[in-house]
Amino acid sequence: MTSPTPEVEVRRSARRRRTVSAYREGDRIVVLVPARLSKKDEQRLVADMVRKVQAAADKGRSTDAELMERATQLSIRYLGGLAHPVSVRWVGNQHARWGSCTPANGTIRLSDRLQGMPEYVSDYVLLHELAHLLQPDHGKSFWSLLEAYPRLERARGYLDGVAFGSGIPASAADDEPDEPGSLPTSALDG
Structure with a gap:
């Protein structure tokens, strides 16, 4: 069972050229993207990264x-x-x-x-x-x-x-x- 969708923060970085990464920060997911990424690509990649972070968290969550x-x-x-x-x-x-x-x-x-x-x-x-x-x-x-x-x-x-x-x-x-x-x-x- 997947967790409810948390708040998502997108951070653009001029230093990033091609990579996209994401991690949990408290109750939200932070997604790091290249500054030059188009809005269309950003939406697609952010959705994908949020799914991956949630799946990993659901799999790896421990008490x-x-x-x-x-x-x-x-x-x-x-x-x-x-x-x-x-x-x-x-x-x-x-x-x-x-x-x-x-x-x-x-x-x-x-x-x-x-x-x-x-x-x-x-x-x-x-x-x-x-x-x-x-x-x-x-x-x-x-x-x-x-x-x-x-x-x-x-x-x-x-x-x-x-x-x-x-x-x-x-x-x-x-x-x-x-x-x-x-x-x-x-x-x-x-």
Whole structure:
């Protein structure tokens, strides 16, 4: 059963030449199109992209309880079962971050914009936040916790592309590694 049609926002970009993409942002779907696209082509492509985003969301939507179960599975598989969140939940108020973690109380929040993205991408963000329960900063020891995840770079690239395409600015603090030689975080968490 498909969800009701949400509000749709079309963003035109002079930087886009041929590609069209879409993602969920809270209760609406944002569709990114080239600035020179005709209105007729825009209508056709936007309708197609909205259908695709809804189908992916209907297929990939999970509850907070399912998200907690997934966190447990990822902790066991990639972190030796050492990360034990108190709560893991979807939130609709994270517009510049994909996820956040408060190690002091064990809470993890994931942006609902991740719903409908490929599972390896949301798994990466969840694993990233789980790693923060063990290592709060983004130093070498933090990144060594994630190196076993086989799609690490692919997921980071996917998120970087979505952020770039939608004009989400990466905070200067997120782009700078905590230690020399560590990797930037690109709008994951603080």
